[in-house]
Amino acid sequence: MAVVRDLRVLLCLRDFRGLLTLRLLSQGADGVYQVALATYVVFSPEKQTSPAAIASAMAVLLLPYSLVGPFAGVLLDRWRRRQVFLYGNLLRVVLASATAALMLSRAPDWLFYASALCVTAVNRFVLSGLSAALPRVVDADRLVTANALSPTAGTLAATLGGGLAFVVRLVASDSDAAVVLLGAFLYLCAALASLRMDVQLLGPDPELVRPRLTSALSGAARDLVSGVRHLASRPAAARALAAMTAMRFCYGALLVMVLMLCRYAWSSTDAEGLALLGTAVGISGAGFFVAAVITPAAAGRFGPAGWMAICAAVAAVLGLALGLPFEPGPTMVAAFVLGLTTQGAKIATDTVVQSSVDDGYRGRIFSVYDVLFNASFVGAAGVAALMLPPDGRSVPLVVLVASVYATVALTMRSRRFT
DSSP states (O other), X not given: OHHHHHHHHHHHOHHHHHHHHHHHHHHHHHHHHHHHHHHHHHSOTTOOOOHHHHHHHHHHXXXXXXHXXXXXXXXXXXXXXXXXXXXXXXXXXXXXXXXXXXXXXXXXXXXXXXXXXXXXXXXXXXXXXXXXXXXXXXXXXXXXXXXXXXXXXXXXXXXXXXXXXXXXXXXXXXXXXXXXXXXXXXXXXHHHHHTTSOTTTTOOOGXXXXXXXXXXXXXXXXXXXXXXXXXXXXXXXXXXXXXXXXXXXXXXXXXHHHHHIIIIISOSXXXXXXXXXXXXXXXXXXXXXXXXXXXXXXXXXXXXXXXXXXXXXXXXXHHHHHHTTOOHHHHHHHHHHHHHHXXXXXXXXXXXXXXXXXXXXXXXXXXXXXHHHHHHHHHHHHHHHHXXXXXXXXXXXXXXXXXXXXXHHHXXXXXXXX
């Protein structure tokens, strides 16, 4: 198979392997850290969680970064990306350790959220940088396959990290702080892995680098406007980002629903609810893996827009059919379907953006991409908070999500781009 052959070639490339290793360690640590935060907020025995509380937590963690994220993209196009990975992961070691200390000291919630917000902000630098750097280590002919392997492998690493976090939390007497410290250790490993790559390897081009912070920030507003104009001149990338943002909204709304179902509708104890949530995350991860296997061939046959339309249509039909019973079995199948369709659409979107925008703009565009992800996720949590009852069962929410998926499918089917 051509896909298998391309994968073998990619894995023979030393620079690609180095960037992939960095991604696996970094996103594995993200999975550990994010599960620690989720279980601390949702499953702590002393907390009575509501959809509104989950939405508030997401807003505190994600919305502030959405205001500064595009400027982070400007910096990614002006700083050496290898150095961003090194110092960004070292900074996350310090910040994650501080989060663990705050958990142990029962600090005020606002201080805990501030610490978590800082880690999340650095995450955006690292993830945007990984996507922007990928075309520097593979040729254009294998970019779709690289996008199928690399980001999907990172998502699987985050899923495995989350599973490891569930295990550690159960073994370590429900210690969320111990889980966070495990994440800090993995961030340190990611920082060390970045040292294996040459400083100049991942870009941007030397003439674009401005190593001093003041120099990099001086033209930030001008560069940001230039980046938005560049995106506007690339309609294929703009349409793909809009479609993926809508699908991210759907995923976020259903995630909040599943969180509430796991805690209140399907379980009598926090441990049982946590186990159900971990199972859903693992099954969704299996969907990510299948998406990585089939997307290169599917996108080649139907085109990126056509494949995104198929993914959205499948999510609309099966999400509605499997979600409405509000039972664990059908919902777990839906988790697999949504994992496959969401990741399949994301691979197509990443490829369109990377192949449509110039290297000097990729950091900015991918930071805008992340901001759209965050804003749509927070918006989804807010909508879910308004629509979900305490036990998480909401027919109108499932119907709304299916309608959004269907709209994306119809819109992308009417477009044709490569």
